[in-house]
Structure formats: C-alpha cells, structure tokens
Amino acid sequence: MTNNWVDIKNANVVLIMGGNPAEAHPVGFKWVMEAKTRNAAQVMVVDPRFNRSAAVADFYAPIRAGSDAAFMLGVINYLLTHDKIQHEYVKAYTNAALIVREDFQFHEGLFSGYDTATRSYNTTSWDYERDEQGFAKQDPTFQHPRCVLNLLRNYTSRYTPELVSQITGTPEKDFLHVCETLASTSVPDRTSTFLFALGWTHHTNGSQIIRAASMVQMLLGNVGMPGGGLNALRGHSNIQGYTDLGLLSTRLPGYMNLPKDSQQTLDAYLQAVTPKADEPKEVNYWHNAPKFFVSLMKTLWGNHATDSNNWGYDWLPKWDRSYDMLAYFERMQQGKVNGYIAQGFNPLAAMPDKNRMRDGLAKLRFLVTIDPLDTETSNFWQNEGVYNDVRPEDIQTEVFRLPSSCFAEENGSVVNSARWLQWHYAGTQPPGEAWNDGRILGTIFTKLRDLYAKEGGVCPEPVLNMQWNYQDPEDPMPEEVAKEANGYALADIQDATGKVVARKGELLPDFSVLKDDGTTASYCWVFAGSWTEAGNQMARRDNTDTGLGNTPGWAWAWPANRRLLYNRASLDPQGRPWDPRRKIIEWNGQRWGGADVPDYPLTSPPGSGVGPFIMQSEGVSRLFAGASLVDGPFPEHYEPTESPVLAPALGSKVRHNPVARQFADEIPRMGNPSEFPYVATTYSITELFRHWTKHSHLNAIMQPEQFVEIGERLAGKLGVSAGDTVRVSSRRGYIEAKAVVTKRLKRLNVMGQEVDQVGVPCHWGFKGATRKGFLANTLTPAMGDANSQTPEFKAFLVNVEKV
Numbered sequence: 001m002t003n004n005w006v007d008i009k010n011a012n013v014v015l016i017m018g019g020n021p022a023e024a025h026p027v028g029f030k031w032v033m034e035a036k037t038r039n040a041a042q043v044m045v046v047d048p049r050f051n052r053s054a055a056v057a058d059f060y061a062p063i064r065a066g067s068d069a070a071f072m073l074g075v076i077n078y079l080l081t082h083d084k085i086q087h088e089y090v091k092a093y094t095n096a097a098l099i100v101r102e103d104f105q106f107h108e109g110l111f112s113g114y115d116t117a118t119r120s121y122n123t124t125s126w127d128y129e130r131d132e133q134g135f136a137k138q139d140p141t142f143q144h145p146r147c148v149l150n151l152l153r154n155y156t157s158r159y160t161p162e163l164v165s166q167i168t169g170t171p172e173k174d175f176l177h178v179c180e181t182l183a184s185t186s187v188p189d190r191t192s193t194f195l196f197a198l199g200w201t202h203h204t205n206g207s208q209i210i211r212a213a214s215m216v217q218m219l220l221g222n223v224g225m226p227g228g229g230l231n232a233l234r235g236h237s238n239i240q241g242y243t244d245l246g247l248l249s250t251r252l253p254g255y256m257n258l259p260k261d262s263q264q265t266l267d268a269y270l271q272a273v274t275p276k277a278d279e280p281k282e283v284n285y286w287h288n289a290p291k292f293f294v295s296l297m298k299t300l301w302g303n304h305a306t307d308s309n310n311w312g313y314d315w316l317p318k319w320d321r322s323y324d325m326l327a328y329f330e331r332m333q334q335g336k337v338n339g340y341i342a343q344g345f346n347p348l349a350a351m352p353d354k355n356r357m358r359d360g361l362a363k364l365r366f367l368v369t370i371d372p373l374d375t376e377t378s379n380f381w382q383n384e385g386v387y388n389d390v391r392p393e394d395i396q397t398e399v400f401r402l403p404s405s406c407f408a409e410e411n412g413s414v415v416n417s418a419r420w421l422q423w424h425y426a427g428t429q430p431p432g433e434a435w436n437d438g439r440i441l442g443t444i445f446t447k448l449r450d451l452y453a454k455e456g457g458v459c460p461e462p463v464l465n466m467q468w469n470y471q472d473p474e475d476p477m478p479e480e481v482a483k484e485a486n487g488y489a490l491a492d493i494q495d496a497t498g499k500v501v502a503r504k505g506e507l508l509p510d511f512s513v514l515k516d517d518g519t520t521a522s523y524c525w526v527f528a529g530s531w532t533e534a535g536n537q538m539a540r541r542d543n544t545d546t547g548l549g550n551t552p553g554w555a556w557a558w559p560a561n562r563r564l565l566y567n568r569a570s571l572d573p574q575g576r577p578w579d580p581r582r583k584i585i586e587w588n589g590q591r592w593g594g595a596d597v598p599d600y601p602l603t604s605p606p607g608s609g610v611g612p613f614i615m616q617s618e619g620v621s622r623l624f625a626g627a628s629l630v631d632g633p634f635p636e637h638y639e640p641t642e643s644p645v646l647a648p649a650l651g652s653k654v655r656h657n658p659v660a661r662q663f664a665d666e667i668p669r670m671g672n673p674s675e676f677p678y679v680a681t682t683y684s685i686t687e688l689f690r691h692w693t694k695h696s697h698l699n700a701i702m703q704p705e706q707f708v709e710i711g712e713r714l715a716g717k718l719g720v721s722a723g724d725t726v727r728v729s730s731r732r733g734y735i736e737a738k739a740v741v742t743k744r745l746k747r748l749n750v751m752g753q754e755v756d757q758v759g760v761p762c763h764w765g766f767k768g769a770t771r772k773g774f775l776a777n778t779l780t781p782a783m784g785d786a787n788s789q790t791p792e793f794k795a796f797l798v799n800v801e802k803v
C-alpha cells in the first residue's frame with residue numbers, strides 16, 4: 001500500500017479491481033463504506049463475478065479473467081485522448097518529459113532486444129537518451145517525439161474502447177463509465193484510490209497489470225495524495241512483514257537484492273545496488289544502500305564481519321538460478337531435491353497443479369512440516385480415494401511433523417497492508433507438545449551448528465560464524481529478534497554535525513544513522529525506529545488523529561513511521577497543496593512537518609527542484625519503467641497461458657507474455673479451448689481462510705461443503721440445476737463439487753465469441769472438519785509471472801459436466 005487502510009475514507013472514487021475486500025478484508029473494508037458515507041465516494045468493482053464487494057458498490061462491470069492489462073491500457077488511452085490528466089503533476093512529478101533512446105522499439109507484441117532462444121530481453125535500449133555527464137535528456141515542452149509522454153500516447157492508442165471491450169468482454173459503455181469516473185479525479189481536488197490483490201497478481205503478466213494501474217494513478221495526479229494511491233491488500237496477517245524481511249528467494253531484508261553469481265565481489269554488488277542519479281539534483285535515497293547492507297552483515301555475522309573480509313560477503317549465498325517456489329517444485333519433480341521444510345505452508349493445497357506437486361513430494365527423501373495443524377501436505381502420501389489417489393506403498397519419503405504454536409500463542413509483531421508493525425501478546429499457551437517457531441528453528445540451528453563444529457563439511461563458515469546472541473540460543477525470544485531487526489550502535493554514533501545520536505550498545509533511533517563502516521548493526525533497515533531506546537514503538541496505542549485520519553501514535557509504520565508514501569507529491573513543486581483540504585505535510589519556513597512524517601529531505605525548501613520520489617534515480621515516478629521489469633518498460637496485454645482467444649489481438653505476433661515463467665515439463669499439461677472451453681478463476685470466501693480454518697468446527701458449519709459457481713446460461717446449456725454435482729476438469733485433473741447456479745457470472749462476448757466463466761473457491765481438501773473435498777489446485781497450471789514468478793491461479797481453461 002502506498003497509503004493506508006484509514007486513508008481510504010479520504011477518496012472520492014474507489015476502484016476495486018482484482019480484489020474483493022468485502023470478502024477477504026472485511027474489517028478494512030469499513031473504510032470503503034466510510035468513503036461512501038463521508039464523501040459520497042463512487043465505489044466501482046470490476047471483476048469476473050458480481051462479488052460481495054460489488055453488492056455494496058455503486059457500479060459493477062464484468063471482465064474476462066486475465067484481461068486486466070488491456071482494460072488499464074485502455075483507461076490510459078482514454079485519459080490521454082480526452083486530455084484528462086493532471087498536467088502540472090505529470091510534468092513535474094513523472095518522467096513524461098524524459099527522452100527515450102532512439103533504438104527502443106515495440107513491434108508486433110515484442111519490445112526491442114528480445115532473444116527467442118533464451119526467452120528474455122536484452123534491455124540496453126530500454127533507457128533514456130543521455131547527455132555527456134550521463135544524465136537523462138528531457139523536453140519539458142513535450143515536443144520531442146521520443147519523450148515518454150509521446151511514446152506512451154502512441155503506444156496506448158491501440159487500446160480503443162472498442163478493442164478493450166472485445167478483449168475483456170466488458171461492455172463498452174461499462175468500460176467508458178469506469179474511464180469517465182476515474183477521469184473525474186484528474187482535477188487537483190479529487191482523488192481515486194485503487195484497491196487490488198490477487199485478481200491482479202495471479203497472472204503471467206500480473207506485475208504489468210499493476211504497473212498499468214500505477215500509471216493511471218500518476219496521470220491522474222493521485223499518487224502521494226491522501227485518498228489516492230495504489231493500495232495492495234495483503235494476504236496472511238504478516239505477509240507484508242514477510243516481504244519486508246526479504247523472505248523471497250531473490251531478496252535480502254529491506255528490499256535489497258540477494259547478490260547474483262556474477263557479483264563475486266562486494267564492490268561489484270554495491271555498485272549494482274547503488275544506482276547513480278539520473279538528474280544532478282536528485283536525492284536517490286538508495287545511495288545509502290552500502291549502509292543498509294553493511295549493517296545487515298554486522299547483524300548476520302557479528303564480530304566475524306570485518307572490513308578486511310568484506311563483512312562476510314563470501315558467506316552470503318549467491319543467486320545462480322531460480323529458487324522461487326515454482327522453480328523449486330519443478331526441481332523436486334525432477335528428483336533433484338532431497339529434503340524440504342514446509343513451515344506454515346501447505347504447498348500440496350496452495351501450489352498449482354496438485355497432482356504434479358504430489359509426485360514431487362513423493363520424490364523427496366524427507367519432508368518436514370512445521371504447523372499447528374495436520375495439513376494435506378503432511379499427509380500427501382495417504383490414500384484418500386478420489387481426493388488424493390496415491391499408493392502409499394510406492395512412496396518412500398520420510399515425513400517429520402513438528403507441531404508449532406500459532407501466532408495467537410506468542411508475542412510478536414505483524415505488519416499489516418498499511419506497513420504498520422503492530423505488537424501483540426500471546427493469548428494463551430500452545431497446547432500439547434507444540435513449540436513456537438522460534439524455538440523450533442533455534443533448536444535446529446544450534447544442533448546443525450554443533451554438527452558443523454564437530455564434523456566440518458563443505459563451507460561451514462556461514463553457519464559457524466553466524467551471530468546468535470540470544471539468552472537461550474535454542475529459544476530466541478520475539479523481543480530479542482525484534483530489537484535486532486531495529487538494530488544497535490556498535491560504537492558511539494555521531495550525525496553530520498558531530499552530535500552523538502546513539503551510544504555504543506544502544507538501540508538505533510532510525511535508519512538515517514546507519515553507517516557502512518561496521519559501527520552499526522540493523523537486520524532490516526526499513527524497520528529501524530520500530531524499537532528504540534524510547535521503547536517498543538510497535539506496542540503504542542495512542543489513536544490521536546493528527547489530520548485526515550492519520551494516527552502516528554498508533555503502532556509504528558515503516559519507513560520512519562510514515563503513513564503515506566510519496567506524500568511530498570501531495571503539494572505542488574512550490575509547496576502549495578494541490579488540494580487545501582488534503583494538506584498532510586507542510587513547509588514551516590525552515591523544515592517540513594505536518595500530520596504525517598514527510599517523505600522528503602526535511603530541510604530541502606519548496607522550489608529546490610528535488611523530486612518527490614526520492615527512492616528513484618530520476619526523483620519522479622516512472623511512466624516508462626526502463627529495465628526495472630523484465631517484460632517491458634510499458635505494460636502490454638498478453639493472453640493467459642490458457643485462453644479461449646487463439647488469434648492474438650493488436651496485430652501481435654505473440655499470444656502470451658514472451659518471458660512468462662514457463663516449464664518444459666508443464667507445457668504438455670496445457671489445455672486448449674476445443675476440449676476446455678470455459679474460463680475458470682479461483683478465489684476465497686469470508687467464512688474460510690485458505691486451507692486452514694476448515695479445521696475449525698464453527699467455520700466448517702458455515703461452509704460445510706465444496707461448491708463451484710456457474711452462470712445461469714451455462715447451467716442451462718449443460719442442464720445443471722442448483723445443488724447438482726458437477727465435474728470441473730482441466731488438462732491437469734478434475735474436481736467434483738456442488739453447483740451454485742448464479743446470475744452473478746455473466747456470459748461475455750470476447751473477440752466475437754461467447755465466453756462463460758466458472759468460479760472455483762479454493763478452500764476444501766481432505767483434512768479438517770468440513771466434508772472432504774478436492775483441492776482446487778488440481779486444476780490450475782504451474783506457469784508464472786515473468787517478474788514475481790507468481791503462479792497463474794486466476795485464469796485457466798476448464799470443462800464442466802453434470803455428474
């Protein structure tokens with residue numbers, strides 16, 4: 001989220017697309033209702049299904065699953081052709097005026113630099129034209145044909161309302177209604193907020209859908225504004241914390257990248273993660289990356305990390321190939337993985353193409369599950385008839401089940417979608433033999449370390465040299481770990497004026513004091529400030545409103561307790577708020593202050609020319625993204641891996657995202673529309689949380705049995721009535737479930753053909769208190785987004801038959 005939950009109430013228009021917060025975020029959703037009652041906000045839902053959010057919205061439009069990029073590119077085209085952009089904002093705060101290299105091209109669906117053999121792009125041409133000093137050239141008059149704005153105008157002109165309607169199946173008048181309503185917020189004193197989640201991420205071009213949406217918000221001048229922004233509604237209660245802490249396979253804590261295999265020296269790595277500014281004045285806060293990185297290394301290896309051994313750089317794993325979940329399970333299926341630890345993770349249920357997933361688990365020598373519940377994954381070897389059709393005698397995998405506590409049984413912090421770290425306290429003790437995760441991991445770690453110390457082995461240093469200063473090394477306390485994340489001064493730390501800002505041994509006050517000389521340690525720089533000498537900031541519960549619903553005394557938000565990212569962009573370059581009713585920060589003549597923590601150098605005066613997007617090398621937001629995404633500097637519509645549309649629209653030579661994550665062994669498992677004519681998508685429902693709460697009797701009573709949703713016209717065609725059992729099959733397998741026949745799924749007209757969509761909620765399985773059911777992921781394809789590798793759970797092909 002750029003903004004925060006409470007801030008949704010400040011919006012004039014709420015676009016809910018690719019998310020269903022009334023269902024999946026029912027508590028946060030109250031702020032949407034606040035926007036309606038306080039501001040008469042227009043709430044619009046664009047979704048394949050008329051869902052529970054749509055039920056209380058002002059407007060609903062249907063869309064074919066997997067076609068959102070075309071919709072958003074169409075909105076951009078509408079805004080540009082109808083001149084509904086916030087000109088001053090676009091000029092001052094985006095890269096619209098920057099000039100792109102002459103050799104950058106887009107032709108028949110491909111950007112310049114595509115290599116068919118490696119299915120990847122050489123991105124050299126995706127850059128600005130630069131002057132002698134290496135700074136980007138620009139044309140603030142927008143005359144230059146290759147300035148970003150003109151390129152974008154030309155690029156999106158293909159996405160006419162008529163074509164968008166053909167690709168998406170959204171009736172043209174509905175599409176135009178969304179365009180007009182969004183366009184009403186191009187004026188300075190109206191904003192729209194975008195709420196999205198999995199309906200946008202679970203696609204082979206998911207990152208580009210979200211980019212297209214952020215471009216719409218930039219053109220409308222809505223980024224950095226109270227009541228604006230691009231607001232990702234996160235999943236599990238701490239999934240935001242998971243990304244903050246770098247638990248993705250290519251990341252380190254604080255959104256730093258894991259070193260690549262090609263970056264064998266610390267210098268090579270630091271140079272790569274410390275980009276130069278594209279303009280002379282810009283701040284480019286990432287120039288501090290060496291301070292963040294060395295402080296992380298001092299936390300990992302403690303006294304073993306020294307200047308002379310490059311802070312232990314050689315002990316960090318180097319990224320030599322993909323280790324994301326799809327890639328890992330592919331290797332498992334090829335018999336190349338010995339052991340797997342699934343901690344708080346039920347991959348048999350959660351990952352795509354369940355039958356292949358199960359075959360992979362069967363090739364492991366051992367599987368460890370760490371979970372409070374008896375999951376499908378830990379029982380993958382049990383025969384459950386049609387629900388899990390295996391021969392246990394053929395499976396040799398040894399399974400260890402380590403019962404853990406759950407979050408409610410321990411102290412700790414969870415980070416919500418709004419980046420707030422909120423401390424909570426154990427409600428009760430874990431039952432039986434359950435240990436909390438810290439104790440399980442601490443015990444495994446110390447035992448492994450003892451083995452390395454005794455027996456040596458290949459490369460023991462990373463384990464032996466790991467700093468592990470916990471009172472009980474086998475049971476680190478959440479409080480100890482949280483303080484480590486904040487960080488400590490390892491010597492007296494002075495600021496630029498020579499004032500001591502932290503004494504040796506003290507907790508650090510914030511990340512501005514971090515050093516790259518080994519005198520500070522901080523595990524996650526964006527968390528610095530969360531637990532200081534003043535105490536645990538995450539445990540604060542002062543809900544005083546400093547303006548526009550801002551409550552800086554409630555918990556603590558990263559970074560620096562800032563609640564609204566890019567908030568300097570809520571004022572014009574001279575420091576006047578675009579909308580006086582939405583003033584959230586201000587210049588007092590000497591420094592910036594106000595209701596929120598300014599996202600800007602505190603003493604850079606208005607008019608200084610420093611851009612408001614201080615994490616970007618341009619200082620402005622990017623309508624043209626350069627090489628920051630692997631599949632193009634502009635978003636493009638591509639068909640999902642499985643799609644009913646066989647002839648690519650838009651004069652394109654390529655049907656699918658040409659760099660989408662794809663696996664050779666999975667390609668033969670893709671179906672075609674002649675056998676599997678219907679578009680299916682998967683989603684969750686309020687009464688059940690993933691494959692987890694079906695173990696609770698109350699939840700099981702509310703949703704006792706698996707169902708799928710089909711539209712009335714499709715049901716009529718198939719002779720299916722409500723309550724009949726239907727078989728839904730894809731090329732990869734089938735499920736059987738009760739049919740809910742509904743008006744909420746409409747037949748759509750897509751590229752001249754009629755397309756029916758099928759809704760598959762994904763919660764049931766062969767464990768728990770509900771009736772046994774099929775894992776919905778029996779149906780889904782193991783193909784992924786080109787950038788995030790997220791599987792395409794939300795658009796694939798199925799057939800439906802009455803059983």
Ligand SMILES: Nc1nc2c(c(=O)[nH]1)N[C@H]1C(S)=C(S)[C@@H](COP(=O)(O)OP(=O)(O)OC[C@H]3O[C@@H](n4cnc5c(=O)[nH]c(N)nc54)[C@H](O)[C@@H]3O)O[C@H]1N2
Nearest residue numbers: 018019020024065066197198199235236683684686689690
């Ligand atoms: N009760 C409950 N709450 C939950 C969860 C749960 O299981 N149960 N799960 C949690 C987790 S882990 C997460 S990540 C979040 C997920 O939160 P959401 O993303 O909101 O949940 P979903 O139901 O997966 O999908 C949202 C909507 O996307 C729509 N959709 C599907 N395909 C497309 C498409 O191609 N385009 C568009 N525009 N829309 C599409 C679906 O019809 C659905 O209405 O919820 C969290 N909250």
Ligand SMILES: Nc1nc2c(c(=O)[nH]1)N[C@H]1C(S)=C(S)[C@@H](COP(=O)(O)OP(=O)(O)OC[C@H]3O[C@@H](n4cnc5c(=O)[nH]c(N)nc54)[C@H](O)[C@@H]3O)O[C@H]1N2
Nearest residue numbers: 344345346350370371373404405406407682690691692793
């Ligand atoms: N088809 C389809 N597939 C999907 C999705 C979809 O929309 N459609 N959504 C995807 C998304 S967004 C997600 S997040 C994944 C979810 O995938 P998973 O995370 O595998 O799903 P959960 O069922 O929530 O499993 C979490 C497990 O953590 C356990 N647990 C709870 N608290 C603790 C704790 O404190 N410690 C430990 N060790 N364990 C704990 C729970 O008992 C549960 O078994 O599924 C993905 N898969």
Ligand SMILES: [Mo]
Nearest residue numbers: 234235236239
């Ligand atoms: Mo999620």
